[in-house]
Amino acid sequence: MTIKVCVPRDAAALSVGADATAAAIATAAQLAGQTIQLVRTSSRGMFWLEPFVEVETASGRVGYGPVTAEDVPGLFAAGFLQGGAHPLAHGKVEAMPFLARQERLTFARAGLTDPLSLADYEAHGGLRGLRRALGMAPTAVVEEVVASGLRGRGGAGFPTGIKWRTVAGAPAQPKYVVVNADEGDSGTYSDRMVMEGDPYVLLEGMAIAGYATGASFGYIYLRSEYPHALAVLNEALATLRARGVYGRSVLGSDFAFDAEVRVGAGAYICGEETALLESLEGKRGMVRFKPPLPAIKGLFGQPTVVNNVVSLASVPIILDRGGAHYADFGMGRSRGTLPIQLAGNVKRAGLVEKAFGVTLRQLIEDYGGGTRSGRPVRAVQVGGPLGAYFDQRLLDLPLDYEALAQHKGMVGHGGIVVFDDTVDMAEQARYAMEFCAVESCGKCTPCRIGSTRGRELIEKIVRGEDVARNHRQLLALCDVMENASLCALGGMAPWPVLSALQYFPGDFGLPEKEPAHVV
Amino acid sequence: MWSELRDLREGQDLGTPPRGGEPVALVVDGKPVTVPAGSSVMLAAATGRCPVPKLCATDTLEAFGSCRVCLVEIQGRKGYPAACTTLVEPGMVVTTQSPRLHELRKGVVELYLSDFPKEDVPGGWSELHETLQQVGVTGHPYGQGENHLQAPVDDSNPYFLFDPAKCIVCSRCVRACEEIQGTFALTIQGRGFASQVAASQGERFLDSECVSCGACVQACPTHSLVEKSLFEGGYQRAQSPKA
Numbered sequence: 001m002t003i004k005v006c007v008p009r010d011a012a013a014l015s016v017g018a019d020a021t022a023a024a025i026a027t028a029a030q031l032a033g034q035t036i037q038l039v040r041t042s043s044r045g046m047f048w049l050e051p052f053v054e055v056e057t058a059s060g061r062v063g064y065g066p067v068t069a070e071d072v073p074g075l076f077a078a079g080f081l082q083g084g085a086h087p088l089a090h091g092k093v094e095a096m097p098f099l100a101r102q103e104r105l106t107f108a109r110a111g112l113t114d115p116l117s118l119a120d121y122e123a124h125g126g127l128r129g130l131r132r133a134l135g136m137a138p139t140a141v142v143e144e145v146v147a148s149g150l151r152g153r154g155g156a157g158f159p160t161g162i163k164w165r166t167v168a169g170a171p172a173q174p175k176y177v178v179v180n181a182d183e184g185d186s187g188t189y190s191d192r193m194v195m196e197g198d199p200y201v202l203l204e205g206m207a208i209a210g211y212a213t214g215a216s217f218g219y220i221y222l223r224s225e226y227p228h229a230l231a232v233l234n235e236a237l238a239t240l241r242a243r244g245v246y247g248r249s250v251l252g253s254d255f256a257f258d259a260e261v262r263v264g265a266g267a268y269i270c271g272e273e274t275a276l277l278e279s280l281e282g283k284r285g286m287v288r289f290k291p292p293l294p295a296i297k298g299l300f301g302q303p304t305v306v307n308n309v310v311s312l313a314s315v316p317i318i319l320d321r322g323g324a325h326y327a328d329f330g331m332g333r334s335r336g337t338l339p340i341q342l343a344g345n346v347k348r349a350g351l352v353e354k355a356f357g358v359t360l361r362q363l364i365e366d367y368g369g370g371t372r373s374g375r376p377v378r379a380v381q382v383g384g385p386l387g388a389y390f391d392q393r394l395l396d397l398p399l400d401y402e403a404l405a406q407h408k409g410m411v412g413h414g415g416i417v418v419f420d421d422t423v424d425m426a427e428q429a430r431y432a433m434e435f436c437a438v439e440s441c442g443k444c445t446p447c448r449i450g451s452t453r454g455r456e457l458i459e460k461i462v463r464g465e466d467v468a469r470n471h472r473q474l475l476a477l478c479d480v481m482e483n484a485s486l487c488a489l490g491g492m493a494p495w496p497v498l499s500a501l502q503y504f505p506g507d508f509g510l511p512e513k514e515p516a517h518v519v
Numbered sequence: 520m521w522s523e524l525r526d527l528r529e530g531q532d533l534g535t536p537p538r539g540g541e542p543v544a545l546v547v548d549g550k551p552v553t554v555p556a557g558s559s560v561m562l563a564a565a566t567g568r569c570p571v572p573k574l575c576a577t578d579t580l581e582a583f584g585s586c587r588v589c590l591v592e593i594q595g596r597k598g599y600p601a602a603c604t605t606l607v608e609p610g611m612v613v614t615t616q617s618p619r620l621h622e623l624r625k626g627v628v629e630l631y632l633s634d635f636p637k638e639d640v641p642g643g644w645s646e647l648h649e650t651l652q653q654v655g656v657t658g659h660p661y662g663q664g665e666n667h668l669q670a671p672v673d674d675s676n677p678y679f680l681f682d683p684a685k686c687i688v689c690s691r692c693v694r695a696c697e698e699i700q701g702t703f704a705l706t707i708q709g710r711g712f713a714s715q716v717a718a719s720q721g722e723r724f725l726d727s728e729c730v731s732c733g734a735c736v737q738a739c740p741t742h743s744l745v746e747k748s749l750f751e752g753g754y755q756r757a758q759s760p761k762a
């Protein structure tokens with residue numbers, strides 16, 4: 001009997017030698033006279049175990065990791081093709097605590113399928129959402145997404161269904177679907193995992209968005225740092241066209257849809273939706289003022305759905321199982337699940353898809369296993385480089401848009417970066433301003449000049465120059481940046497700075513405050 | 520030396536181009552104002568004689584929203600919308616002067632001055648100086664920091680010169696070149712703090728696609744782009760009294 005062995009082809013797995021591991025497994029099998037079916041799958045998102053090899057046995061998949069090419073002969077000797085015991089063995093993959101306690105909806109296929117096999121995709125629930133949508137009126141599709149409570153996973157958390165309603169209601173034609181695949185937040189990789197590991201779910205979500213809003217063309221604006229995703233997406237698009245899923249007649253209906261990938265130019269600000277649209281139009285990636293919203297006047301002045309990769313990749317399961325099913329997960333106004341990306345100083349870095357409501361502490365301790373250094377957690381940044389830093393006292397906050405916003409934190413794209421007690425928070429604050437000074441589009445003054453002045457003020461405070469006056473000036477500057485900037489880059493760059501000042505004043509040489517009751 | 524320029528300007532700059540829509544009635548600083556639909560709050564305020572300070576806006580160019588000194592308060596809206604990019608709506612209630620608006624505008628203008636030759640602040644005449652006066656700012660609290668004060672003057676064009684030390688990167692020149700002249704010779708190069716006006720691909724004006732029409736010079740609110748004929752004996756940067 002042919003044994004199926006899975007080795008991920010995700011870029012994170014490749015970066016630690018997955019190709020060499022796969023080759024070693026093929027060679028060893030040949031030497032042993034074993035016929036195996038070696039499948040290059042997506043990743044489960046347990047990055048500390050990559051390259052993570054799975055063997056299909058009668059009782060389910062058994063996992064081994066991290067498996068380097070050198071480990072392979074030993075694994076064969078231990079009978080790993082039959083799920084044999086070995087120090088690198090983790091037993092049944094589905095039963096591993098990191099995975100067993102997740103609620104994987106958007107990432108239901110992660111680690112299971114060959115990303116480019118459409119048959120595999122359909123065998124695991126693929127295209128069911130699109131088929132169901134095509135049998136509904138477009139407005140009913142929009143309302144299904146409204147009912148799901150899905151909010152944008154790119155950062156701003158705007159309800160996706162409401163955005164679609166605006167585009168659907170705009171009379172102008174043509175309309176566009178634009179996927180924001182610029183994924184620039186520090187420590188985030190869920191968009192990349194979707195595009196490399198399950199490209200059809202994104203393309204299916206785009207077609208549903210097009211059908212619901214009356215758009216027949218889509219663009220994926222992909223960050224230039226993702227060459228593997230580019231190759232996978234282009235191949236997936238070609239397959240969908242060849243199989244009649246994309247093209248003049250989507251799945252035999254009279255709805256036409258096609259899309260193409262455009263590669264960005266490596267600027268953080270091009271993730272901001274209006275700068276992204278400028279860049280797609282071939283111009284300098286400079287922020288536009290709003291309104292008009294892109295939903296009314298977007299790409300080339302036409303009504304445009306701009307959605308994040310994960311937002312759109314969550315749509316097929318919403319159409320397949322119904323908005324109510326998705327909305328059953330979560331808390332408050334944060335419905336459904338969020339693919340959380342653990343990064344930074346954490347023992348088990350990886351993807352955790354959970355319903356909203358899970359606390360930061362659960363994520364960092366139960367899933368992440370605490371810090372990699374073994375030292376205490378001192379600070380956590382949630383939601384990318386513009387999110388506030390939280391200290392220990394805030395770790396019991398639930399992951400929820402409103403709860404985090406109360407403390408100037410944000411869900412953002414779901415990135416959580418952990419720091420231990422060796423972190424210098426004044427340096428982190430300085431870096432936040434420097435990041436803004438480098439990445440600002442340069443259009444508006446509070447951000448363009450303010451970020452540099454902010455960095456200088458922090459440097460002066462740390463050097464002990466005229467501390468009280470410079471501290472006061474820094475607070476005044478943050479106020480101007482927050483309230484006078486054109487977009488959220490300048491408007492939120494003060495958040496990490498102000499939170500660092502609030503929770504870690506000692507790092508700036510400022511007097512420590514009374515430990516306030518903050519939650 | 521700027522008196523000629525001052526005389527050249529006729530009428531009031533309404534900030535954004537006139538529109539021809541149906542009349543819309545709103546209230547600015549307690550006064551009723553009626554302007555055509557499609558007009559900006561800035562135009563309405565100017566019409567009602569409550570001019571809002573501005574730098575990046577002028578009524579010969581489309582609104583851009585970059586300088587952030589025109590912030591106002593609008594009843595029922597969060598934050599401080601820019602008057603130039605916000606369109607009027609029937610019944611809107613706009614406030615153009617308040618201690619909070621003053622604080623924010625002052626904060627923004629101080630940032631400009633932190634990267635502007637201080638010798639050119641007193642006694643100068645330009646739209647920037649007008650705005651400084653309107654906001655009531657003469658200096659800034661930041662001390663010496665990173666700046667563009669040493670960036671070289673480009674005097675390659677026979678008719679005008681570009682002194683980047685005085686440039687506030689408002690993009691009016693870039694937009695004038697595009698919108699009025701249709702030439703696209705100017706652009707903003709670099710990102711963030713490094714953003715600077717550049718001709719074509721960072722060439723000298725003379726070697727660029729510039730056709731010397733002067734639209735950019737006329738649009739410039741700081742005289743960073745300025746006619747050479749105004750300077751007898753050649754352009755010299757103002758010297759600090761100490762140096």
Ligand SMILES: Cc1cc2nc3c(=O)[nH]c(=O)nc-3n(C[C@H](O)[C@H](O)[C@H](O)COP(=O)(O)O)c2cc1C
Nearest residue numbers: 152153154180182183184271272273307308311488
């Ligand atoms: C500075 C800045 C950077 C951003 N970067 C990204 C990004 O990399 N990816 C993304 O999806 N959204 C990003 N956003 C948010 C987008 O502007 C926009 O809200 C999002 O694409 C809308 O899609 P969604 O509703 O599906 O989240 C960024 C916003 C700002 C202000």
Ligand code: SF4
Nearest residue numbers: 441443444447487490
């Ligand atoms: S806040 Fe920064 S990034 Fe946003 S428009 Fe202003 S300069 Fe550009």
Ligand code: SF4
Nearest residue numbers: 686687689690692739
């Ligand atoms: S040269 Fe003048 S018009 Fe052009 S950006 Fe600078 S200040 Fe504005």
Ligand code: FES
Nearest residue numbers: 575586587589603
């Ligand atoms: S005049 Fe409105 S932002 Fe510059």
